[in-house]
Amino acid sequence: MAAYQLAQQALAGEFAARWAEALAAVEARDLADSLTVLEAEYAAAIRESAAASRVLSVAFYRLVRALATGRVIGGPGYRPGASLGSLWADFNRATGKRTGTGPREPLPVDTRNPFPAEDIARETDRVEETFRHQVADRVAKHERERKGSAALDDAELVAWEREFLESLKTGSAGAGGMLVQDGGRDVIHTALQDDPGALGYYRKTDSSPCHFCALMASRGAVYKSKRTAAFGAHPHCHCQAVPIFSRRYQLPAENGRFSRMWRDFGGGSLADWRTYYSKTTKT
Structure with a gap:
């Protein structure tokens, strides 16, 4: 469903916009001294958008499964008496768009919960590793290169700093956006493996x-x-x-x-x- 893909993409975009705003508030020469604050903002932005990605994926999986099998799966977000109409409502709420509707008759229930619990330790490790590679290591390298930039005139230095900041933003936003959408992608893949009906x-x-x-x-x-x-x-x-x-x-x-x-x-x-x-x- 295109609505699902666009909604996941929008979540990555929301993270990227928040992260770009955080980077824009720091001058290039102050990046090294601001890494602790930036890492906290990076992690918080990913965490919030990834949580929304997981909710969206559960709603999507449950709806697609019900449409194909005529049965509703248990797990987080399940409510007794769920129908195709209520599953569409959950999906619409998660995407922020009205993309479909269905009848209100309760569906037969498969009580199994195939959806994974949030692995906070693993996700924290992934964010820390990504920030280190995409931001901290690159900032350290840039600081070393700045010491050799004395030969640059003011205009060249400004252009050099601007190019670095843009590259830093693009790389770290892309890697962070992947983690955001992986929140939902991991839900789908784990559910597929643990759901006998998939x-x-x-x-x-x-x-x-x-x-x-x-x-x-x-x-x-x-x-x-x-x-x-x-x-x-x-x-x-x-x-x-x-x-x-x-x-x-x-x-x-x-x-x-x-x-x-x-x-x-x-x-x-x-x-x-x-x-x-x-x-x-x-x-």
Whole structure:
């Protein structure tokens, strides 16, 4: 569903806007002395948006499952007497848009809870590692380079600092946005593995995916197993896993197009595929 993907993308955008505002409040020369404050803001922004991503993914999974099977799954957010109408209402609330509605008759219930509990320690470690690589290490390197920038005139120095800040913002926002959406993607993947009624998923890309995401989408439906538990998202990636619960499903047209492109490619390295994909999508 496009509404789900757009809502997840919007959550990453909300994080990025909040983080950009925090960075804009600090001068480049003061970044090294502001890392503690910036890390706290980075972590808080990711945590809040990732929590919303998880709520959205639970509502999405429960709705898609009910539409395919006629049954509602338990777990967080489940309310006795849930119907397709109430599940649509939950999903609409999570996306902030009215995207659908349904009847109010209560659905049969599968009481199993396949949704994972929030792993705060793991998520904290991931945020700390991301901040260190994307911000702290880069700021330290920039500080060392600044000592050798005495030969730059004022205009060159301003341009150099501006370029660094923009690069820092882009890299850290992309990596943080991935963590935000991983909050929801992890919910989907864990639920798929723990829900006996789930068959697998397919990868729904955005309108202009990179070569890697197009390749992953070309596989079509991926049926669940330990081997397929990982999704393979990356910074600035807005792909989502759409769960499937029946053999009667329809892939988006893009997946079929990427599958045909892969067959026409004929095989080779990932670098070869990247070149082929770039040339093909530009024509």
